[in-house]
Amino acid sequence: MRLAYLGPAGTFSEEAALAQAARDGAVLIPLSSIPALVSAVETGLADRAILPIENSIEGTVSATVDLLIHETSLQICAELVLPVRHFLLARPGTTLGQIRAVKSHPQALGQCRRFLERCLPAAEQIASLSTAAAVAEMMQSGDDSCAAIGTLRAAELYGAEVLAWDIQDHRTNMTRFIVLAAHDAEPTGQDRTSLCFTVKRNVPGALVEVLNELAAANIQMTKVESRPMKSALGDYYFLVDIEGHRRDPHIAEALARMAEKAAELKIFGSYPRHEIGIEEARIPRR
Amino acid sequence: MRLAYLGPAGTFSEEAALAQAARDGAVLIPLSSIPALVSAVETGLADRAILPIENSIEGTVSATVDLLIHETSLQICAELVLPVRHFLLARPGTTLGQIRAVKSHPQALGQCRRFLERCLPAAEQIASLSTAAAVAEMMQSGDDSCAAIGTLRAAELYGAEVLAWDIQDHRTNMTRFIVLAAHDAEPTGQDRTSLCFTVKRNVPGALVEVLNELAAANIQMTKVESRPMKSALGDYYFLVDIEGHRRDPHIAEALARMAEKAAELKIFGSYPRHEIGIEEARIPRR
16 A cells, blocks of 8 residues: 655654555655646556645645636545644754744744744744745754744654644634545445535525535535635535445435536545544643 | 735735726825734724735635634625736846856745746745735845745836746636725625534534525525634634625524524625636736
């Protein structure tokens, strides 16, 4: 089993890939973009690919969702929810007082705004292409006045020291990853199904008419989101996650009725739910 | 009229602020974060603030939506939709063959991926905190092997030359901005109302039950999105935009019925719709 992930090593995507590999013993293949991950599975370079799909702070990962809607018939066979943890990393022996600049991906800098304002108000913020690149650059620079925001794994890979733990503003920042493969998963009784649809006419009630089929069959929606179509402003795709497997009889019937009422309906796959409790999500201080 | 916007000068936010100022003659005040914009209006430093709320490629701007949900009672009094245009900028006299590195905000680099792969496959990509900062740094570096991706306005501000026009991958990449003030707008007959709500029980049909009130009153929804609550995973806020003004009688009645069925309902304001046609959105080559 070969699992492709969004490299380089030391990012959250690698953390998710390592967690997934711990479940299924996969060998990891780092690739450099989200479209490359999909191509790798489609062409047999990899058996599966793990991609971020949404973050509780930043929202939907557009690149992933757009591939699912427009470009691939690969199916979701698993999901994985990981808490996002940020660490202030520096060259070994550095103290907080020495830090004049902090490097990271702008999203990570944004997610640690409160910590940076309080503890490093005078430090210059410098952007990097990834948190892992920030840690690598900081270590290679030989500059003890520079720190980086990154993962524990990046600290380990590049020999950085942890100056501060869990510096992210929100204690419940989670990222949800999906695993794509040629086929989705067998029913387990604790499943989720992801799909998208468009409505026939852009009129009041057209969306509710489709969603009513889920309500009538007592099926729980766990997500709904409208996304503008690329071709025409004002028209939307609706992304929906529901509890249950597409082969469960009541789900299969409801999906068939939804497909009749919708203009187009595409099922991204059914897979075991990965639920993470609020206690698990709330990270203790060290 | 003083209008606060997300600086520095030369970003899309400044472009939106200039477009808004052309409507109402406002004086512009640049501030450095989205929370600062809200505080400025709340404390009287500014009369209004203009903030990005969603992008057709990147989706919802979480920082703006989270402030509307949790932190402010300011109202939306206007919206503005702007096409996003990216330009390859360099020091005057530079040719494409000299370029070894391209600087920009990672989001802008991502939105020009196809152009960069095709026309500058060997160039190193370097991250900056904003597109405007990328252009400023490139101009100050004195380095003719470096280009930046930025706005036309940044080219003008910093004296850069345009090497390539409209290098973004999608021809219909739009950003929607909202203007916040103490009060929302008077009805014009062509309005939109933005709101959020939570449902009483996290059970099948609870969402549809609330949305049904809109369908029953023949009110068109132009957006619906579920966002996880920060306090508890699995519970959601629903963000909804509808056509019409909250003071239109049939809207007022439907909102009252929705408020009864919802656990909480907060109206962000009613304001004139800014519709932008697909032709206007599709940017001609030069």
